[in-house]
Amino acid sequence: MSTTFAPPAEPIVTDTPTLGKPAPQPASIATDPTRPEQYLEVSMGPQHPSTHGVFRMNVVLDGEQVIKLKPVFGYLHRNHEKIAESETYLGNMPYTDRLDYLCSITNNWAYAIAVEKLGGIEVPERAEYIRVITGELTRLQNHAGLLGFLLQDMGASGTPLMYAFREREKVLDLLESLTGARMMCNYLRFGGVRVDLPAGWLDQAKAFLAEFPRFLDEFERLLVGNEILMERTQNVGVLSRELAISSAISGPMARASGLNYDIRKVDGYSIYNRFSFRVPLGSHGDVYDRYMMRFLEMRESVKILEQAMRDIPAGPIQNPAVKARLFRPKPGEAYGRIESPKGELGFYLISDGSGVPYRYRVRPPSLINLTVLEDLCLGHNVADVVAILGSVDIVMGEVDR
Amino acid sequence: MLGEGIIKGLAETARNFFGSYVRKERLTTVQYPEQRLPQIEATRNFPFLVFDGTDPDAGLRCVSCQICEKECPPKCIFIEKSKDKKPDAVGKPQFYPTVFNIDVSVCMSCQICVEVCPFEAIKMDVQYDYPTEDRFSALLFDKHELSKSNEYYHQIHPTEAAAVDAALAAEREAAAAKAATAAAAAAAKAAAATAVTSTQSNGATPAAAKPATPGAAADTSEAQPAGGEKR
Numbered sequence: 328m329s330t331t332f333a334p335p336a337e338p339i340v341t342d343t344p345t346l347g348k349p350a351p352q353p354a355s356i357a358t359d360p361t362r363p364e365q366y367l368e369v370s371m372g373p374q375h376p377s378t379h380g381v382f383r384m385n386v387v388l389d390g391e392q393v394i395k396l397k398p399v400f401g402y403l404h405r406n407h408e409k410i411a412e413s414e415t416y417l418g419n420m421p422y423t424d425r426l427d428y429l430c431s432i433t434n435n436w437a438y439a440i441a442v443e444k445l446g447g448i449e450v451p452e453r454a455e456y457i458r459v460i461t462g463e464l465t466r467l468q469n470h471a472g473l474l475g476f477l478l479q480d481m482g483a484s485g486t487p488l489m490y491a492f493r494e495r496e497k498v499l500d501l502l503e504s505l506t507g508a509r510m511m512c513n514y515l516r517f518g519g520v521r522v523d524l525p526a527g528w529l530d531q532a533k534a535f536l537a538e539f540p541r542f543l544d545e546f547e548r549l550l551v552g553n554e555i556l557m558e559r560t561q562n563v564g565v566l567s568r569e570l571a572i573s574s575a576i577s578g579p580m581a582r583a584s585g586l587n588y589d590i591r592k593v594d595g596y597s598i599y600n601r602f603s604f605r606v607p608l609g610s611h612g613d614v615y616d617r618y619m620m621r622f623l624e625m626r627e628s629v630k631i632l633e634q635a636m637r638d639i640p641a642g643p644i645q646n647p648a649v650k651a652r653l654f655r656p657k658p659g660e661a662y663g664r665i666e667s668p669k670g671e672l673g674f675y676l677i678s679d680g681s682g683v684p685y686r687y688r689v690r691p692p693s694l695i696n697l698t699v700l701e702d703l704c705l706g707h708n709v710a711d712v713v714a715i716l717g718s719v720d721i722v723m724g725e726v727d728r
Numbered sequence: 729m730l731g732e733g734i735i736k737g738l739a740e741t742a743r744n745f746f747g748s749y750v751r752k753e754r755l756t757t758v759q760y761p762e763q764r765l766p767q768i769e770a771t772r773n774f775p776f777l778v779f780d781g782t783d784p785d786a787g788l789r790c791v792s793c794q795i796c797e798k799e800c801p802p803k804c805i806f807i808e809k810s811k812d813k814k815p816d817a818v819g820k821p822q823f824y825p826t827v828f829n830i831d832v833s834v835c836m837s838c839q840i841c842v843e844v845c846p847f848e849a850i851k852m853d854v855q856y857d858y859p860t861e862d863r864f865s866a867l868l869f870d871k872h873e874l875s876k877s878n879e880y881y882h883q884i885h886p887t888e889a890a891a892v893d894a895a896l897a898a899e900r901e902a903a904a905a906k907a908a909t910a911a912a913a914a915a916a917k918a919a920a921a922t923a924v925t926s927t928q929s930n931g932a933t934p935a936a937a938k939p940a941t942p943g944a945a946a947d948t949s950e951a952q953p954a955g956g957e958k959r
Contacts, residue, residue: 418801421838486741493756500768507772507852513838521843525770525887549740552733652799652844 365389371712373402378716379476380723384700391708396701400694400726407728411687416442416517417651419687423674424511426689427725429472430465432458432502433667435515440596441663441674442517446656448649454519455598456639460532461502461514462665463628463635467539468498469668469720470579470621470628477618477717478550481559487550494542497535504528517654518646529636536632543625551622560614564703564715567612574699578670578692579620580719584612590666597665601638602631617718655682669693669720689728693721769885772839772852774832777874784875786814789849791822796841796850804834805841820903830874832858833867848892854884 372383381402387395407426411419423438424431436458443450450458475491499509505528506512506521514521550556566576571584581588589606591599607623609616658680664673670692677686696719703715748754758765779787792809808827816822841850853876860866882889 414801415799417840418799421801421836421840424838425836490744496756504768504770507770507839508837511837513840522770545740545744549737550733553737554730554733557733652795 366394369709373399379721382716382721382723382726384712384716386704386709386712388709391710393704393707393709393712396704396712398697398700400697400723403723403727405728408687408689412684415652415682416654416656416684419684420515421511421513424513425724426691426728427667427669427672427693427722428510429722430469430668431510431512432461432465432506432514433665433672435512436462436597437663437665437667437672438674439515439517439663440665441661441676442654442656444661444663445659445676445678446517446649446654448518449646450518450597451643451646452598453640453642454644454646456635457520457524457644458515458597459599459602459635460632460639461505461512461520463632464498464501464532466628466668467625467632468495470625471495471498471542473717473720474546474618474621477714478556480713480717481556483550483556487546490542490546490549494539501528501532501535504531516645516649516651518649519644523644529639532632533636536629536636539629540626543622543629547622551619557615559711560618560714560718562611562613563707563711564614564718565612566699566703570699570702571612575695576670576699578666578668578696578720579624580617580670580696582607583609583616583620585610590664590671594664599631602634604628604630614714614718617720653682655680660686664690667692669722669725670696689725691725691728693719693723693725697721697726767854767884769887771854773837773856774835774853774869775830775839775841775850775874776853776876777828777871778849778851778878778881779875780878782877784872784877788824788871788875789816789847790825790828791816791847791849792825792828793823793846795844795846799840799844801838801840802834802836804831804836805829806831825871828871828874830869831867832869833863848896851881851885851888 367388369386369388370383371386372378373381378384383399383402385395385397385399386393407422411422414422420435420438423434426434442448471491471494475488475495478487479485502512503509505524506514566580566584568584568586570576571581571586576584576586577588577590585608587606587608590596591604592606604627607620607627609620656678658678660675660677662673662675664671666672671690672692673690675686675688675690676684679685700716700719703719704712707715744754778789780789781787792807794807794809797803797805797807806827806829807825810824810826813821813823837852839852842852858867878889878893881892
């Protein structure tokens, strides 16, 4: 990809409250080969409730301390990429819903962008606005859900998760009244979207959006300044900026490490260059920063949504030149990527001129963000592994495919 | 002050707890089997087949073109096409499905079958609870279980069904107009042919009948230009 890296104009650097303690140095990882009996190998998962699905970690412990961690995945492998090579381009759209099953619209979007690049398809303006609105709503519900899950994993049973899900449910209702399904939306089409906004939908969405910042304020009061949470998450699972770059980490996780990289700004795909929003950046790269990053991103998403809902024009929602059925792009290849709520989601397609893709490859943010798990966990207590994994924000449907 | 954050958070929980006695929007839980949320109109679950009128066999809109069977991503539709034809709602003879099965345990509710159907014959239902102890045949819906009336469709998706009905009515009107034009043209042609034969009593050759046709066509084309051009 020959994209020039253009840093956004005015990023926010998190000014997170700290307890003012010096950062604890991760204890030196000393392994004594003469005494192998002092190490305990524990298999965490795949049925462990904190592993967000079916994910397993082989953790080698010295007392409470992690000295080795090996992620094991593949329990949810369902041959997504190979199945896609026997399905039509349209038939693959509902399968992409099931990658990251919390945010189906952004999955549809990345795939639609890849196919549109392949077929040289233009998208009408109204459809682009609808994509931005539904995509940002998806980001809101993903981040709200993540905050709830992360806190639930760390032992804040119930309350934060229920508050977050109360809000997430409102977004899902909006998506259902538009697309027909709460989670498996299957909404985007090549060159547009499937159905237009129903009457009154925009007003409902505006009403929801007016209420949403109140939830963010409430949630911030609930747990952002909580000393127990800060003790538990600050200086835990620190990801350095260098490691984030060299392991291709993207999304909120990279930005929490201070890496100013948001594809909405860098690529300016769709119509994101029309909206004014800022990219939040963390300064420590620990679990707490990754947690805060979601709050700040939701606030920016609200700004984007307000602008998009104000400016949405009338017009067609689908490029009439595109036939969804019997769609046969010219031979060639294309890579479409977007900033999904979890990071860079990309689809790489090769067409041989027939009705099915010759090669179909997904670049899943969850999997690639998970590759640094061992580096984050070494030297920490086994209880911190749960918090670190929760802050990575994985969905196993996307990791295993 | 150490502990300030904790106290703030607890105050927020308390506000929600006591607020739930006062403000209704803080009470969001629904006691599911007894209480149900109102159905959202756009909701989709599994496909069903629409029939017009009262008889599910005679009024079935499906003409067994098998496009949905081909396009279904998980391939959960199975159709067997009839050997004979029977008249559809417009009166045109069409094939019909002798077997139409949908395995709803395979169906992923993507509604691609609805999008590709050119006859508005398959639509999405809103029924979502199909509890059963038999996981094989009970979830394999046959033609009779799938057939549901157009009135039912109007009940569950009023806006969409009204649009579909309007489109179908327009289509039928166009078909009827076209049929009427064709009939009128045929009648005119026959009348012209008889007129020609009566004037030229010494025998109606094809060559003699020919000059009369453009005139007949011109007559009908004034009334229905599209029909006249086509002919």
